[in-house]
Amino acid sequence: MSVLATALYLGPAALLYLGAGVVLLADLIHGRRAVTGLLTLVTLALAAVWAVLQIGGGAQGPILGGAIVVDSFSLYFTFLLTAVTAAVVVGTSEWAAKVEDRGEFYSLLLVSVGSMVLLVQSNDLITLFVALETTSLAQFILAGITRNERSSEAGLKYLLSGAVAAAVLLYGFAFLFGMAGTTSLPGIAEFVRHAGDGLRLPLILAFVFVAAGVGFKMAIFPFHAWVPDVYQGAPTPVGSYLSVASKAAGFAVVLRLFYTGLGGAGTPITHDWAMLFGVFAAASMLFGNVGALVQTNVKRILGYSSIAQAGNIAVGIAAVAAQGTVGPSGVLFFLGTYAATNLGAFLAVNAVSERLGSDEITSYAGLFKRAPMTAVVLSLCLASLTGLPPTAGFIAKVYIFNSAIQTGEVWLVGLVAIAVVNTAISAFYYLRWVRTMILDDPEDATPIETPGGAQGVLLLASAAVLFFGLWPAPLILLAQQAAAALLPA
Amino acid sequence: MLGLSVTLAHYLVVSALIFGIGTVIALSKRNAVAVLMGVELMLNAVNLTLIAFSRFSSAFGQNGQPLSGHVFVVFVLTVAAAEAAVALAMAVLVYRQRETVDLDRINLLRG
Structure with missing residues (x-):
């Protein structure tokens, strides 16, 4: 294939990397007067449009000797990741204007999201590892970008745990390569499907290492220790980016690795890794929700809540035995709605804490009287995180739990029971927060102003939460098409 | 001499020990730099492990082509170098602020 045709396939990732360079250059030449934020937005918009054009008009298939595959799965995530990042950029422009290293912030953001786009397209262990590490390295620096004590502590902690996770992941990769003799995911799947009983234990060993390594990215228990610290210490915009984009990319990698790379349903080891993810799911939900109950810092609450939500999503991965694409499409749908919901919550928190200078839940008392719109959006997002109708979170939970029940396996039905109990636990802290905002009286009744960009994104996020709650069919259809690309034709 | 030969299993055992x-x-370790040394190990x-698997694979030596395991190692080395650079920069940043890289004393974030 010619270089030009390859570039056509790789457009979004190439654009994002190019944009990162341009932003850095503009920052170098014009300093603080440079329009780096606008350049970043334009780059993200172009990449998103390119992905949409690819969904509609071809330029799909494996390229570069099968190392990269552009399919509806990778394009779904390309669009999701670029849209989420654009929303973060718009919603936090006021914060970014005050950051000393603004050019570097935007440039690293673009490198990170560009590598994620490459990551969701990877179809080979080597490409996957390099893309994963590139995006992680950019995120480590992003967490420490403001260079104050809290931010650099968050960066260092994130980096050290990330480095250990990467090494563990690689050890698993080494064994997968050693047994299958190839680094190509379809090649490994071919090997796993025909693996004899003697290879079952080594394969289990390999995927446990792999699951531990990517578990860090997904932020599931027991690989979650960094989450509350990083969400609290890193600047809120970086926290919102990590909680949505990084988690989505993590789950995309898991789906690609386990559904394509390890052969999905019907292999000798399918049941083993489904069980592993079931255990991860149950433990994450319990740990995240119980951890969140005792927190008073809203960013830490969101951190623990994100661990619990990762548990909910992992139910969809465990439901591999369900017919067709119900399990993985549930994961994709959940990630799509979760992106809008969590982004809304994080950006609302960012807007409030910018003004109040406090992340304690007590400072949210009577927010409804001080900033009605922000309080309503935040309440809606929290209701969606709980899973109350008519929000998108409700549909996402029903869809993903239904996929587990459809398998008809007793342990998965038990897992759903645990998940339902956990939803009830999570209602305590989500709704307590809502009550504090709406019913309690503020200590200081001066109105809080929300900046225009953040207001726009908050409205958009809440519109998405309501829209997909009332009319989920289009997104479900897209998720099912994307998930179908994972399964062998 | 004694009829011993180094097989794949030997390499795997040694690398498993080093990994452990x-x-x-x-x-x-409580020192950030020592943690990084552990990661490097x-x-x-x-x-x-990768090189051993690659070298002992039945496909080795055919067509004179290097195997993907060999290529993988080159990428791992490169990424590890990049990671060490970022990590040490971060450690220096933290040291400047607190005069320590002891992880037990870097504890503003907790709860």
């Missing part, structure tokens, strides 16, 4: 030592160092154990 690296993991223990990374998880138990883990990565090198992975490299040894």
Whole structure:
């Protein structure tokens, strides 16, 4: 294939990397007067449009000797990741204007999201590892970008745990390569499907290492220790980016690795890794929700809540035995709605804490009287995180739990029971927060102003939460098409 | 001499040992730089595993083509170098602010 045709396939990732360079250059030449934020937005918009054009008009298939595959799965995530990042950029422009290293912030953001786009397209262990590490390295620096004590502590902690996770992941990769003799995911799947009983234990060993390594990215228990610290210490915009984009990319990698790379349903080891993810799911939900109950810092609450939500999503991965694409499409749908919901919550928190200078839940008392719109959006997002109708979170939970029940396996039905109990636990802290905002009286009744960009994104996020709650069919259809690309034709 | 030959299993055992030592160092040391050294050990154990698998694979030596395991190692080395650069920069940043890289004393964030 010619270089030009390859570039056509790789457009979004190439654009994002190019944009990162341009932003850095503009920052170098014009300093603080440079329009780096606008350049970043334009780059993200172009990449998103390119992905949409690819969904509609071809330029799909494996390229570069099968190392990269552009399919509806990778394009779904390309669009999701670029849209989420654009929303973060718009919603936090006021914060970014005050950051000393603004050019570097935007440039690293673009490198990170560009590598994620490459990551969701990877179809080979080597490409996957390099893309994963590139995006992680950019995120480590992003967490420490403001260079104050809290931010650099968050960066260092994130980096050290990330480095250990990467090494563990690689050890698993080494064994997968050693047994299958190839680094190509379809090649490994071919090997796993025909693996004899003697290879079952080594394969289990390999995927446990792999699951531990990517578990860090997904932020599931027991690989979650960094989450509350990083969400609290890193600047809120970086926290919102990590909680949505990084988690989505993590789950995309898991789906690609386990559904394509390890052969999905019907292999000798399918049941083993489904069980592993079931255990991860149950433990994450319990740990995240119980951890969140005792927190008073809203960013830490969101951190623990994100661990619990990762548990909910992992139910969809465990439901591999369900017919067709119900399990993985549930994961994709959940990630799509979760992106809008969590982004809304994080950006609302960012807007409030910018003004109040406090992340304690007590400072949210009577927010409804001080900033009605922000309080309503935040309440809606929290209701969606709980899973109350008519929000998108409700549909996402029903869809993903239904996929587990459809398998008809007793342990998965038990897992759903645990998940339902956990939803009830999570209602305590989500709704307590809502009550504090709406019913309690503020200590200081001066109105809080929300900046225009953040207001726009908050409205958009809440519109998405309501829209997909009332009319989920289009997104479900897209998720099912994307998930179908994972399964062998 | 004694009829011993080094087989794949030997390499795997050695690399598993190194990986284990690296993991223990990374998880138990309280100094950020020592943790990084542990990680470096883990990565090198992975490299040894990859090279051993690649060299002992039945496809080795056919067509004179290097195998993907060999290529993988080059990428791992590169990424490890980049990671070490970022990590040490971060450690220096933290040291400037608090005059320590002891992870037990870097504890503003907790709860």
